[in-house]
Amino acid sequence: MIDNGGEKGGSPRKSSFGQSMRAxxxxxxxxxxxxxxxADAAQLNPLHLIAAALIGAAIFIGVLILVVRAVVG
Structure with a gap:
């Protein structure tokens, strides 16, 4: 028996972390x-998306902090 990640359709999810970051x-x-x-919904790994979202949010918050410090200081 071949495990395809629990998907119906026969093909496993094939994506890289870079594709998740781009999405x-x-x-x-x-x-x-x-x-x-x-296409993303069919291909991207949900764990990659969660990690990419957390990294993106951290970068966004870091940029906001830098902008505020530059304006205030």
């Missing part, structure tokens, strides 16, 4: 095409 980056701006969104 999260564009999602922060809200500029995703519906076709890309559907």
């Amino acid at each position: 999260v980056f564009w999602s922060f701006f809200g500029v995703r095409r519906r076709r890309d969104l559907e």
Whole structure:
């Protein structure tokens, strides 16, 4: 028996962490095409997406802190 990650359709999810980072980056701006969104939903690993979102949020907060320090200081 071959385990395909619990998906119906026969093919396992195939994506890299870089693809997840790219999807999260564009999602922060809200500029995703519906076709890309559907492809991401079929291919991206949910754990990669969670990690990429946390990294993206940390970078965003870090940039905000740097901007505030530059303006105030």
